[in-house]
Amino acid sequence: MTLFSKPGFSRWWSMVVKEFLQLKRDRLTFGMIVGIPIMQLTLFGFAINSDPKHMPTALIVNDHSEITRTIISTLKNSDYFEIVGELPDEEAGRRALAQGDIQFVINIPVDFTKNMLRGERPAVLIEADATDPTATGMALSSLNQVFEYVARKDLTGPLAQLVPAPPPFEARVQRMYNPEGNTHFNVVPGLMGVILTMTMVLMTGLAITRERERGTMENLLAMPLRPFEVMAGKILPYIVIGLIQATLILIAARLLFNIPFFGSIFSLYFATYIFIAANLMVGITISSLARNQLQAMQMTFFFFLPNILLSGFMFPFRGMPYWAQIIGNILPLTHFHRVVRGIILKGNEFGDLWQSR
Amino acid sequence: MTGELAIDVRDLVKTFGHKRVVNQVSLQVKRGEIFGFLGPNGSGKTTTIRMMCGLLTPDSGSGTCLGYDILKESAKIKRHVGYMTQKFSYWEDLTMRENLDFVARMYNMDNRREAVDEALEGLGLTERANQLVGALSGGWKQRLALAACMLHKPELLLLDEPTAGVDPSARRDFWEELHQLARKGISVLVSTHYMDEAERCHKLAYIFNGNLLVQGTSSEVIASQHIGTWAIHGEHLAELSEQLQRTPGIEQTVLFGTVLHVSGSNPVLLEKQLRQAIAGTSLKLEPMETGLEDVFIYLMKHTQVNGDKAV
Numbered sequence: 001m002t003l004f005s006k007p008g009f010s011r012w013w014s015m016v017v018k019e020f021l022q023l024k025r026d027r028l029t030f031g032m033i034v035g036i037p038i039m040q041l042t043l044f045g046f047a048i049n050s051d052p053k054h055m056p057t058a059l060i061v062n063d064h065s066e067i068t069r070t071i072i073s074t075l076k077n078s079d080y081f082e083i084v085g086e087l088p089d090e091e092a093g094r095r096a097l098a099q100g101d102i103q104f105v106i107n108i109p110v111d112f113t114k115n116m117l118r119g120e121r122p123a124v125l126i127e128a129d130a131t132d133p134t135a136t137g138m139a140l141s142s143l144n145q146v147f148e149y150v151a152r153k154d155l156t157g158p159l160a161q162l163v164p165a166p167p168p169f170e171a172r173v174q175r176m177y178n179p180e181g182n183t184h185f186n187v188v189p190g191l192m193g194v195i196l197t198m199t200m201v202l203m204t205g206l207a208i209t210r211e212r213e214r215g216t217m218e219n220l221l222a223m224p225l226r227p228f229e230v231m232a233g234k235i236l237p238y239i240v241i242g243l244i245q246a247t248l249i250l251i252a253a254r255l256l257f258n259i260p261f262f263g264s265i266f267s268l269y270f271a272t273y274i275f276i277a278a279n280l281m282v283g284i285t286i287s288s289l290a291r292n293q294l295q296a297m298q299m300t301f302f303f304f305l306p307n308i309l310l311s312g313f314m315f316p317f318r319g320m321p322y323w324a325q326i327i328g329n330i331l332p333l334t335h336f337h338r339v340v341r342g343i344i345l346k347g348n349e350f351g352d353l354w355q356s357r
Numbered sequence: 358m359t360g361e362l363a364i365d366v367r368d369l370v371k372t373f374g375h376k377r378v379v380n381q382v383s384l385q386v387k388r389g390e391i392f393g394f395l396g397p398n399g400s401g402k403t404t405t406i407r408m409m410c411g412l413l414t415p416d417s418g419s420g421t422c423l424g425y426d427i428l429k430e431s432a433k434i435k436r437h438v439g440y441m442t443q444k445f446s447y448w449e450d451l452t453m454r455e456n457l458d459f460v461a462r463m464y465n466m467d468n469r470r471e472a473v474d475e476a477l478e479g480l481g482l483t484e485r486a487n488q489l490v491g492a493l494s495g496g497w498k499q500r501l502a503l504a505a506c507m508l509h510k511p512e513l514l515l516l517d518e519p520t521a522g523v524d525p526s527a528r529r530d531f532w533e534e535l536h537q538l539a540r541k542g543i544s545v546l547v548s549t550h551y552m553d554e555a556e557r558c559h560k561l562a563y564i565f566n567g568n569l570l571v572q573g574t575s576s577e578v579i580a581s582q583h584i585g586t587w588a589i590h591g592e593h594l595a596e597l598s599e600q601l602q603r604t605p606g607i608e609q610t611v612l613f614g615t616v617l618h619v620s621g622s623n624p625v626l627l628e629k630q631l632r633q634a635i636a637g638t639s640l641k642l643e644p645m646e647t648g649l650e651d652v653f654i655y656l657m658k659h660t661q662v663n664g665d666k667a668v
Contacts, residue, residue, distance in 0.1 A: 007465040014462035025450045219446035221412055223463040224435045
């Protein structure tokens, strides 16, 4: 199979040269190539945190005793809750939640200590603004640990009988690949795919519609240049740009975010290359459908949104219903996320990657 | 290849959606001839040109361009034809030299550098060779476009309204160049709206609503319509013009400042009506040669009616 004849190769190469010359003169696009990865990486890499801490919490304390004071001070010392003040009653707590001033209201009811001593297992009432589940989830699950700690610390001597015995076995958790649960270990490699998707699809989408919009496509068609040569000539410069972007992101990941790198850099570049090519194909497809640059832009965003939301970049892929996973699996970004996280964080080799999901 | 005709197409038809843009157009252009292609906007000139150079496949019809079949050999046609698009279609963010160099590479020219240098010299643009094309004036852009489509030494030039928006002196230079090229044996098909340009062509064709109405030399085209024209000299002719348009036997009036051209297909009736109309005024009436413009406006008005009926 020969895609290129010898003159065809030289025509393709001059197409490539032309694209580079035009890119060099287009300051805005050039700025985008370098600026977008750096800006997005620093923005999102530092900004996104799926384990938020120090959330504003109000207290309603209707029972003052040694044990309630310990509960309060332990909450204060935990990373998740920042006690911002005390409220007089439940009414006031509801209002503060509704206004969004606070994330949690912790209510210690009347006779809490007395009922506890009687063995009635009284409840500490916690009301949370759970509109965003990720914001509250981790904090709420930490509460049981807080209470267990308080119980074991304060209820000693004869009171110890109030504390139930622990189960005769324990769960020993090993957090593999990201022991400290750093969000940016997940986000930064993920951003690599997101940034590449955006710039690659958009740029090729625009590259061909631009020729059409400016009327230069007619000229290209009138010359003895084959459509394949035009497309291939448009693609190569962007593959190079994509690899430059990927390199920038990797350097930033290492220097700025201290992301460990366990896999082979060669595997990563190989995967990136395939991923870039896939995105360029999408871009070329868009540019053949769009009549002008504006339409190409709109189509790019239409493609981009599901990529962000369904690829497992923002939300856990396994949390999606089956049909959404099918859509997600169609997107190149989904697979790239697995591959990149696999290589960078897990040190996967090609064999592992081939079967990974 | 050695045939007499550079372009020989028959019964070309092209339909876009429900609109028949080109209807049964047949054209013959001899080698070394400058062939003017006239017609109002949207009459199908560009579509016809694109079909002739293999950029567009006709729905039906056949023909050859430089001896190559327009349906099957478009790749070969592209190598030997220079096509200058209506809208400037070179890259404004490239320099002159880069544009020409790109074109030379596209045609796989062996002596690329010399050819580009030569073209730049021919344009008198050697000093501006490294200027971005976007910064050039309309006239220079047009000269660049011509030089670029001449670069690969085509045998046939298809020029789609090459002088639109170009000033008169640049237009004149441009036409000098075309005639020099024709003298060297290059055939030129050029579409235009300008009558003075039409008169400088060896042959003409007039297309309207996709139909080729007449074709021939300028005098053949004028003679074919059998209309007589008179000129009325004087002042305040607008009123008279309006009045004459309603007079039977008078088919067309065209006002040029202090001269009114009046045309009609029945010479006897025309003269009688005119003499009546100016009787008792100081206006001067004299017969004149019917010009191309008179004929084209006549053709346009009269086919519009017929055309509407046909649709």
